[in-house]
Amino acid sequence: MNDTAEAPKPQGLGGFEETVKDFWASRPRRPARGGKIGGVAAAIGNRYGIDPVIVRVAFVTATVFGGVGASLYVLCWLLFPAEGDGSSPIEALFGQGRSSMSKHMTIVLAILFFPLSSWAFAGGWFDGGGIIGAALMVVALYLLHRGRGHLYRPAPVTRVATDVGPAAFSMSTPGSTTTERNEPGWDPLGADPMAWDLPDPQPAPVPSPPPPPPAPRRRSKIGIATFGIALLVAGVGAAIGADGETWFSPQHVIGLVLGVLGVGMVAGAFAGGGRKLAILAVPLSIAGIALTTVPVADYAGGVGDLRATPLTAAQVQPTYQRTAGSVDLDLTALPADVPVTTEIHLGAGETTVLVPATADVTYSCESHAGDVQCLGHGSSGLGAGPTTGVDYGKDGPGGLQLNLKIDQGAGDVEVNRG
Template sequence: MNDTAEAPKPQGLGGFEETVKDFWASRPRRPARGGKIGGVAAAIGNRYGIDPVVVRVAFVTATVFGGVGLSLYVLCWLVFAAEGDEVSPVEALFGRGRSSLSKPLTIALGILFFPLSSWAFAGGWFDGGGVIGAAMMVTALYLLHRSRGHLNRPAPTVRAVTDVGPAAFSMSAPGTAEKSESGWDPLGADPMAWDLPDPQPAPAPPPPPSPPSAPRRKSKIGIATLGVALLVGGIGAAIASDGHTWFSAQHVIGLVLGVLGVGMVAGAFAGGGRKLAILAVPLSIIGVALTTLPVNDYSGGLGDLRATPLTAAEVQPTYERTAGTVDLDLTQLPADVPVATEIHVGAGDTTVLVPETADVTYSCESHAGDVQCLGRGTSGVGTGPTTGVDYGPDGVGGLQLTVKIDQGVGTVEVNRG
């Protein structure tokens, strides 16, 4: 009879149900060191032999585009046991073993999971992006386990035995139980004195030193991915500048993040691509800002706009940019014809110069940013428009100028030239 334990399967599992059961039995374990918040990303990375930075970026991206990343992270925190624990926090809450996560914190995370899930699947994030994001994350984890489930399988944690009966301390040899109970000892000596210690086994020879590993070949995935991402971003910005409404700032950033995500996943398997997170994280933050703030209400494309009209006829009724800089110089206008113009910018900076002696009626608003309009200003989010009339240092008289500026994110300035 062979007493050798059965080795784990080295490659793919039989089917979907078997894969799911094997994943649950060999779930990643949250490490005691190396994790950031809860250690979920580090647990998945260590379990399947990929860079934890890629996992963190995946959770951030799923949070930005779809909102489901946070709820999935909390769920994994609840069902992944920590190193050295007997069971996961949820199982420990129902008395199935010991977990280092306290029960109050487990309950708090469980309560937090439901509003996060409701927020993600409410439909406000790209109209169903939460469902798509959850499906992609679960599918990626399933495929990871199918291909790499045999790697780094956690050792099963044996539940500690706390109930020790009297039989555990019985030192009687077979056949001497009745004599011990009667107290009769024909030799009048301690029975334990006859138990001689077993000979100590010879120490095992030390393992031979492993040969030095060859230096790992530096991967070019990171450089190639960065080049493709910059190319995609440049092409998207060029198309947006021609007035194509689909190529908004959010969509262009989403395309770039998609390229970076593919590169980081490929780099996790082949080596390289870790530094791409330096670009992906700020782009994700910008994507959140552009998704939350009313940038979609602004058209005009991307890029900088600079204009110095010389006559009232050259002043456009509206200057628009989805994202970029608007620099409008009105100091060269004659004072005989009234002028009115509006500026709409989604994200960027707006600067307007007006003549020194012009009578200016203004309305300046930035939904998130700073406003300095002829000596008056606001700063913050949702502060409302700054309005007024400024006649300049010479008092009433001069060019009659009306300026209205509406901006989503950025700085608005109106100064005299």
């Protein structure tokens, strides 16, 4: 027989239903200290022994991609009890126990949960992103509890009952009767001398010596190593892209760097260290999303402002282009005898066009990420599509025949009559 003691196996994790019940019974507790907003990320990190920074990055990523992260965070805030509480805020709201959170705050969070959920599941940047993000986070939490649910289980909160009643203040000995009044030693004032025979005081307990301070945790070098590798990947990717390799675009290079940072943060969550990598990962994620949503690289023409006031149809260029900057085109001085067709392509910036008051304008105006106001018609937001139409002006048909097309990656587009 092997003398080695077998490690205790986690109980209650036999199947899906048992895992869910065990998670609810040992759900994370929001700490009083160490949390940022509500302590949800710190609660999950403490419960499963991982770095709370990883949890915060997951919530931020789920918020950016689909918007579900914010609604799930508020839901966990309502369902996770605080340390020392026997119930969660939403349970206490319905009278199921006590919570340190006020009912007013619980109601505010519950009301906030519904518009956040509507925003996450109503579509937006990524169709279906809210459903996919919610499914991924729920599956990740389920697998995390399956693998580490038997670790760092919170201590159960029990109520301390105190018996306070008439018996606690009784000054007669048990078994005493009214016949004792006739016995010697009976006090007519009602104070039995035997009742004052108190037990000898117990000696004060000897306090146990304080535990020794924990050994200082050795600082991990994972963060520094990950930062160096990320810089190396960024430099090599930028050099290859500058050499003509089209795959190494800014979006792909940022993706490679974020992959390195993600691996470093996951490793640092278990080995200690790498928490400051999130300071670099968050802005890079935002920049990557912006570059992916707005293909600025598809627009040529350089960087800077472009201003033009053509006086004849021959002076109007077929295309006005800029990668970034502004385009200011004044067409109010054009004669009405020659039709004019022109296009504007701008990657990021602002486009302003003035057309004659009597011109018949056929327009198509689009900004992939921004506001469009084109002769009284417009759109705003991401992926709204082009705004098209024909506008004859206040005088009706007749005048300069102008065909105008504006395609812009990010920024505002405005077309008015001069």
